[in-house]
Amino acid sequence: MTERELLSTSGQEIVFVLVGLVVLGAAVLCVTTRHLVHAALWLVVALGGLAVEYLLLTAEFVAWVQVLIYLGSVVVLLLFGLMLTRAPIGPSPDADSGNRPVALAVALASAACLVTLVVDAFRTTWIDLETPHGRSEALGDSLFRAWVLPFEALSVLLLAALIGAIALSRARRARAGVAANGGGR
Amino acid sequence: MHLVYPAVLSSLLFCVGVYGVLARRNAILVLMSVELMLAAVSLNLVAFDVWLRDEIHSGQVFTLFLIALAAAEIGVGLAIVLLVYRERGTSAVDRLRALADREGNEPDGNEPDRDGPAPGPGGAASRETTTT
Missing domain, CATH: 1.20.5 (Single alpha-helices involved in coiled-coils or other helix-helix interfaces)
Known part of the structure; x- marks a missing residue:
């Protein structure tokens, strides 16, 4: 490997960052929207984007399990729960409780802490994606042996x-x- | 790929989930935010597993276990939320104050009047002993 800088972007990193922005945006919309059913649908977008991220990290088996179980069953279960508790179709004004500023402060503080810590800790580490590491064969082998x-x-x-x-x-x-x-x- | 990208993405996603858990009122939306936090942890596990080239794929196997655990958790959690909704008529987590630790906290208006008709097993047993 030649020398690499912090922001020397390869194609995989560009796609990873773009899909990561989509995931983050969908997650933020999921926790802030006032339509209860829309929140579940934004959760679908976020988890599907995460499956794409797993594929980019060459963990294909985990990606398909994520699509099958999370998108296939968990979100459907959440939608059923919303319907069985008679969630309103339109915007519900009381979707957020009163401690929203405190929650925002806690989330921003923890995000700042975690991001600075993580960036400082893993500034010089690189993932080798040339040889895939999450093939179904190898993963099933270790799953049913170890x-x-x-x-x-x-x-x-x-x-x-x-x-x-x-x-x-x-x-x-x-x-x-x-x-x-x-x-x- | 730089390891910082997945690590930063997973920490930001986790913090979004923290915000959702703290700020949401509907119990099912709280469960959705918990799912976001679990997904962030899964991304971290997969990224570190691919980085460390673990021979027995610990991170990815943990991710599979975590997905199964999330399915179990959402099943039991939804059962509890539906039961609370049937009993109390609401799924807002800040109205369920029956176990709140406050002095002189009277039960709020959403408390159904179950004290009279359904005294519970102990009350029923005592009533039966009085009738017999």
């Missing part, structure tokens, strides 16, 4: 979360049944 026990534990956790969600959704009927039975628990 990480197989956490993987199985995670499947148990997903099952527990599923059962927990079902139990929470049925809690009211169960308690009504208990009250009707006269506390037969």
Whole structure:
């Protein structure tokens, strides 16, 4: 590698910065818009842009998992939640609570801290993107060899979360049944 | 690629998520902001994994686990939010003050009058003992 400067831009970096600006803008709109459904759609844009960033970092498997799970199921689940809580279609004026200036101050302070720290720490480090590092074959290999026990534990956790969600959704009927039975628990 | 770009992007995204968690009122929008924070952490993990060339791909495997955990978290969180909405009729997080630690804090107007008709299991049991 020849010598590189701080802002010597390659094509990948330019695309990364452009997509990163889109992601940041969509994220800011997601947390500031007053339309509740629009917030979910801006979240789609932000997470899809993040999938593009993963592709640029040669992590293709993570990128497609991100598209499948985040965009495919999590956002749909959020939209269902918005509809089931009867979110208004138009702009809702009380989308933000009263502590908005405090939140803005905290976010700006932490952003300043983190950005200065990160820039100072990683000023001279470079990622080698010539050989891709996130191919599905290699990732599946390490996932089912080195990480197989956490993987199985995670499947148990997903099952527990599923059962927990079902139990929470049925809690009211169960308690009504208990009250009707006269506390037969 | 310079490592600063993904690191700065993920920190900015995390701070946007922090703002959303602190400033939003609707509980589902708070969950969305939590998703943004998790996504920022995922980007950090992937960038550092590609930088360090880890042999067992720790960062990317952690990202996969994190995505699955986010799915589980959003499932349970939405179940809780829907339950609260059915019980209290609102999903605004600053109106749910039943557990607020304030002296002389009377329950607000959104508190449904459940004290009379639904006394809970203990009350029902005591009522049954009195009737029998």
